[in-house]
Amino acid sequence: MFSLFKHTNVEANRISFIIDSRESFKGNLDYIKKEFEKRGNFEFHFFYKDKLSFSSFKKLAGSKYIFLNDNFFPLAFMKFSDENTIVQLWHAPGASKKFGGSIDIESREILRKISENTDCLIVTSKNIIGYYSEAFQMPESKIKALGLPRMDYYFENHDLDKLKDDFCQKFDVPKDKKIILYAPTFRDEEKYNNVFNYLDVEDFNRQLGEEYVLALRLHPKIKNFYKDDISSKGKYIDVSGYESEQELMLISDMLITDYSSIMIEYSILNKPTIFFTYDLDEYLSNERGFYYDFKTTVPGPIVYTSDELIDAIRNGISDESKISEFVMTQFDEIDGHSSKRIVDYLLNNGG
Known part of the structure; x- marks a missing residue:
């Protein structure tokens, strides 16, 4: 044609x-x-x-x-x-x-x-x-x-207070809660796609619920691996359908991810990222691999268990110099x- x-x-x-x-x-x-x-x-x-x-x-x-x-x-x-x-x-x-x-x-x-x-x-x-x-x-x-053209978004005038207020109203979240955005990626190995087989949400909320709320943004391919909708029980907020991922990054206080490229965009905000990689050895052996050494390069602590994740959040583990070093490898101009x-x-x- x-x-x-x-x-x-x-x-x-x-x-x-x-x-x-x-x-x-x-x-x-x-x-x-x-x-x-x-x-x-x-x-x-x-x-x-x-x-x-x-x-x-x-x-x-x-x-x-x-x-x-x-x-x-x-x-x-x-x-x-x-x-x-x-x-x-x-x-x-x-x-x-x-x-x-x-x-x-x-x-x-x-x-x-x-x-x-x-x-x-x-x-x-x-x-x-x-x-x-x-x-x-x-x-x-x-x-x-x-x-990247859409990165210009972060330099526009955004009313962060209003964005967070609207978010809290939409999901019935107290305004004083800090938002942890959890964005896991899709795995070819199916057994690793339901993160709740590895994250103890009840323990997470028991230890961190006074200060934090967990906002889960699922990769479209892994929705099928979640059989039970526990969001209605107040254990986490499902923001998979939230229109603007960039807005979520702006209003969140911390990111939990694993191998997702969201880590690159989030790094320019100079906010903490924790890498919850409960299947790291299997992923590095069987999936497509990285352009760099994952263990030594990612801009945040790597944790393998739910307990380690909770400890990393509670202790506020973050290395600004490592974030800055990572950003410099990914961007010439911001x-x-x-x-x-x-x-x-x-x-x-x-x-």
């Missing part, structure tokens, strides 16, 4: 965003759109990759700038004009777990074809360009460390101007 429109005139003011109908990972695209709106009269088109139409293909072919935020394998076979500029923003900051061509040897050929049709890939630091080059099978010369740098780069033709 796309080939029917390969001779379409490219409009200098048209911008397309490739996205799915659930609008997954839309944050980057929203910030890029807002930045272009500051620069002039641009026309924006959302190309929904699971809702195809002739008119949508025609607008895509006629766009000067085309942005992606996630994988789109058909890009390997679409023949764009030299006038089109295709930009992969990617949806996650930094580099943590290995992905793409770093672990999937069979996909490397199609990834190479996609990279041939991509003009640039945006990352958050020069330190991670080599990792992304391997993951995307893309020459390092096409990878630019300009930042200033709220990532979207501006990217748009400047594109409008100046890569200058």
Whole structure:
């Protein structure tokens, strides 16, 4: 279908965003759109990759700038004009777990074809360009460390008191409680996906409930592993459906995670993170691995049992120098101007 429109005139003011109908990972695209709106009269088109139409293909072919935020394998076979500029923003900051061509040897050929049709890939630091080059099978010369657009969110004027008040009202939480955000990731090994087989929530609340409330944000893939809804018993708050993960990070006082890349984004807030890795040895042996030594690099204490987790929270274990060191490996600039740098780069033709 796309080939029917390969001779379409490219409009200098048209911008397309490739996205799915659930609008997954839309944050980057929203910030890029807002930045272009500051620069002039641009026309924006959302190309929904699971809702195809002739008119949508025609607008895509006629766009000067085309942005992606996630994988789109058909890009390997679409023949764009030299006038089109295709930009992969990617949806996650930094580099943590290995992905793409770093672990999937069979996909490397199609990834190479996609990279041939991509003009640039945006990352958050020069330190991670080599990792992304391997993951995307893309020459390092096409990878630019300009930042992650949606990270600009943290530099906007947010009324933190109001955000927390609204949260507490929504979930009937006393306003003086500190919020611990628990965001576990998905495991291929099914038996490790129900974290409540490893976290004693009753003991957690008995020892910490006076000061803290536990807000659980489940990875979409692991909801099926939770047979009983205990949130109604007041043991934790289920914030899996909360619209803004970034808002949760802003109002939380601490993060508990394991291997999730949320650790990278949270680290710029300079707040404590505890790594509850009850299956660490098995994960490191059987899952996809990391771009760094997990045990020596993560910006917070690693604990293996519910008792150790509770002790780490109670004792306020946090190493600001380690957080700062970790941030420096993942970000070149943390200033709220990532979207501006990217748009400047594109409008100046890569200058």
